[in-house]
Amino acid sequence: MTLATFKHVKISAIETVVPEKEICIYDEVEYYGGSVKKIDRMRKMVGFYKRHVADNETTPADLAYDAAKNLISDINLDKNSIDALIFVVQQPDVINPSTAYFIHDKLGLSDDCIATDINQGCAGWVFGLYMASQMIESGTHKKILLLNGDTPSVGIDPSNRNAAPIFGDGGTATLLEYSENEIVSQFAIDTKSYGFEAIVSPFSGTRFRCDISKDEDFEFLAKTRNEKIMNPEGKEVPLLGGYMNGLAVFDFTIKVVPETIKKLLEYSKLTREQIPYLCLHQANKQIIQAVGSGAEFDLEKVPYQAFENYGNNTMCSIPTTIGLLPKDAPKKNLLCCGFGNGLISAAAILNLENTFISDIKNFRKPEYVVSREQYVNTWRDKISGKISLSGGGGNRQDERTILLGSYGFVGPSQNNNYTQK
Amino acid sequence: MNKADFLVELEDILQREEPCKEGDNLNDYEEWDSLSKMSVMAYYDKNFGVKVSLKDLQTVTTVEDLISLTGGKISD
Numbered sequence: 001m002t003l004a005t006f007k008h009v010k011i012s013a014i015e016t017v018v019p020e021k022e023i024c025i026y027d028e029v030e031y032y033g034g035s036v037k038k039i040d041r042m043r044k045m046v047g048f049y050k051r052h053v054a055d056n057e058t059t060p061a062d063l064a065y066d067a068a069k070n071l072i073s074d075i076n077l078d079k080n081s082i083d084a085l086i087f088v089v090q091q092p093d094v095i096n097p098s099t100a101y102f103i104h105d106k107l108g109l110s111d112d113c114i115a116t117d118i119n120q121g122c123a124g125w126v127f128g129l130y131m132a133s134q135m136i137e138s139g140t141h142k143k144i145l146l147l148n149g150d151t152p153s154v155g156i157d158p159s160n161r162n163a164a165p166i167f168g169d170g171g172t173a174t175l176l177e178y179s180e181n182e183i184v185s186q187f188a189i190d191t192k193s194y195g196f197e198a199i200v201s202p203f204s205g206t207r208f209r210c211d212i213s214k215d216e217d218f219e220f221l222a223k224t225r226n227e228k229i230m231n232p233e234g235k236e237v238p239l240l241g242g243y244m245n246g247l248a249v250f251d252f253t254i255k256v257v258p259e260t261i262k263k264l265l266e267y268s269k270l271t272r273e274q275i276p277y278l279c280l281h282q283a284n285k286q287i288i289q290a291v292g293s294g295a296e297f298d299l300e301k302v303p304y305q306a307f308e309n310y311g312n313n314t315m316c317s318i319p320t321t322i323g324l325l326p327k328d329a330p331k332k333n334l335l336c337c338g339f340g341n342g343l344i345s346a347a348a349i350l351n352l353e354n355t356f357i358s359d360i361k362n363f364r365k366p367e368y369v370v371s372r373e374q375y376v377n378t379w380r381d382k383i384s385g386k387i388s389l390s391g392g393g394g395n396r397q398d399e400r401t402i403l404l405g406s407y408g409f410v411g412p413s414q415n416n417n418y419t420q421k
Numbered sequence: 422m423n424k425a426d427f428l429v430e431l432e433d434i435l436q437r438e439e440p441c442k443e444g445d446n447l448n449d450y451e452e453w454d455s456l457s458k459m460s461v462m463a464y465y466d467k468n469f470g471v472k473v474s475l476k477d478l479q480t481v482t483t484v485e486d487l488i489s490l491t492g493g494k495i496s497d
Contacts, residue, residue: 041436045456162455232479233455247475250459254466286456290463 047285051311063171122340124315168311
């Protein structure tokens with residue numbers, strides 16, 4: 001277990017956005033054989049109720065970008081003072097470069113602000129705070145914009161009742177700053193890599209090289225794309241989809257996660273009475289309550305309303321939970337714990353007493369988000385040199401023209417707004 | 422906890438509308454799904470301090486087997 005204490009990191013602001021589209025499980029009675037009783041059972045046991053889902057064009061980066069814009073305007077932040085942008089994401093816009101560069105450009109951040117992605121799942125907010133806190137505590141960075149985004153609901157077959165009612169989508173922005181005054185935050189991270197196959201996308205990277213421009217690979221995909229496998233629960237699941245062994249993950253969650261929380265409490269020398277809330281990753285109500293009881297917390301202190309109203313929006317679920325806490329609720333020594341793919345259990349005790357915490361806002365789709373057809377057409381024209389490359393956010397148009405102009409990419413950026421046809 | 426109390430609790434854990442009996446085969450219950458198994462795992466941990474694993478639950482067929490998983494913590 002990794003244990004760490006930081007004394008000069010202030011979390012100044014937290015913003016969360018969710019897609020506007022809301023699905024309520026009671027509107028999906030056709031998937032439960034018309035039985036409202038079955039839905040009632042699911043609601044009582046797991047907390048299934050509502051979730052907010054993105055459309056097929058919206059990416060995790062779009063959600064995170066919108067949250068970042070809200071944060072910058074809500075606290076009137078000077079963009080040029082940000083010296084690091086960290087984007088925690090498991091479904092990047094492109095495999096390379098880091099999607100953080102795209103967001104950096106769109107926000108118009110300075111050349112003095114570094115940018116990178118970090119690949120983490122449900123523990124991603126706490127993990128990102130840990131990395132950013134290290135960078136601030138070392139003295140190298142003074143102001144870090146930590147972004148998280150995920151769209152786990154997109155692409156799930158609505159008839160897949162194991163997955164569809166669980167997931168919602170979201171984006172968050174968190175600002176961390178150096179503080180002269182002492183502000184203590186403490187972390188405990190337990191890395192259980194033996195469980196890396198328990199939640200995994202086995203066919204998403206270079207372990208499964210498949211190039212559909214090659215006949216052999218195309219034929220292979222044509223044969224396997226609809227293949228279904230019967231799992232031990234007797235349910236058919238697609239071979240090429242993401243894989244999760246729900247029971248094994250539950251096993252890990254109720255055995256490991258409460259221990260991480262207990263270890264952090266012991267390390268911090270705080271008592272449960274000094275912790276106003278235990279904000280857990282919103283996996284589902286059943287899991288939240290099992291972890292809360294396992295960590296010996298009064299369940300009154302363990303909120304699950306974020307799951308009921310927004311679904312499990314993976315790494316955004318703790319900021320969503322924090323955004324739903326009463327405005328006047330005590331926020332010193334908030335114990336947060338994210339857990340999931342890795343497998344990892346990451347807990348932190350945070351002081352959010354003087355943090356600007358926004359309400360949960362509806363995502364406003366940025367103008368650059370286009371359909372797949374438009375996206376492909378734009379790239380056809382970029383590759384052929386008919387239109388300029390995107391980029392040049394902020395006040396950097398001149399520099400962009402000098403740099404890219406000599407390669408024929410002249411003129412102002414089109415910013416993916418493809419309106420010529 | 423005695424068996425009669427546990428059977429009432431089990432009905433609630435599985436969110437079942439009919440009573441559970443000691444000799445019942447769990448696989449005959451429509452409600453014996455992964456959610457119920459997770460609920461059993463959490464309930465055993467909280468109430469008996471017994472950490473039941475996924476493997477344990479896969480070997481269980483009857484309500485009686487489920488009772489024996491508590492290692493004697495449910496009396497007659």
